[in-house]
Amino acid sequence: MKVAIPRFREEVAPCFEYSANIAIFTIRGRKVVAQRGFPLQSRDALDRFRLLRDQQVKTLICGGVQDFFEDLLRANGIYVISWVSGSVDELLDLFLRDRLSPGGRSTHAGPASPAPDK
Numbered sequence: 001m002k003v004a005i006p007r008f009r010e011e012v013a014p015c016f017e018y019s020a021n022i023a024i025f026t027i028r029g030r031k032v033v034a035q036r037g038f039p040l041q042s043r044d045a046l047d048r049f050r051l052l053r054d055q056q057v058k059t060l061i062c063g064g065v066q067d068f069f070e071d072l073l074r075a076n077g078i079y080v081i082s083w084v085s086g087s088v089d090e091l092l093d094l095f096l097r098d099r100l101s102p103g104g105r106s107t108h109a110g111p112a113s114p115a116p117d118k
Contacts, residue, residue, distance in 0.1 A: 001027045003095065004057045005088050006040075012084060012091055016062040017045060017069065023088060024055050030096050045069045052078060061091055061100065 005012055006019035013019030019040060026034035038051060049072055052060065059079045070080050083103045084091055094100035 001059070002055060002057045003027060003059045003061060003092070004052055004055070005061045005091065006063070007088050010087050010089070012061065012063050012086060012088055014063040014085075016048070016060070016065040016082075017043060022048075022051070024057060025092060027096070032092065032096075045072070049073065049076070059095070061095060 003025045004022055005025070006016050006022045007013055008019060008021075013021075022038050022040055024036050024038065025032050038055075040048060040051075042048070045066070045068070049069070052073070053076065057078060059081065060073060061081045061084060063083065063085060065080065065082045070082060073080050081095070081100055081102050084100065091100060
């Protein structure tokens with residue numbers, strides 16, 4: 001399974017559409033087995049969608065995201081956990097433990113999220 005997190009330095013980027021970089025993590029057995037970073041040259045939402053689709057991303061963890069884009073992702077089978085904030089490492093850890101929910105912070109362990117199979 002692949003999880004994508006747009007980043008600004010070591011934090012989740014505040015807005016997916018304007019982030020300059022995205023990290024894509026490959027997860028097996030609730031452990032990260034690979035990580036790859038992608039610079040995001042285009043601000044076009046469809047280019048960002050194509051990258052996620054081509055990389056076979058199943059979950060996007062992000063800060064702010066426009067409703068249109070979130071709907072497009074969900075309609076194409078990508079689970080979206082939006083409006084979160086905190087460090088990429090902490091958010092990924094919460095996700096791996098099924099403790100990340102939309103609108104959450106890395107310092108807050110919310111209820112288990114309905115994440116897809118890992």
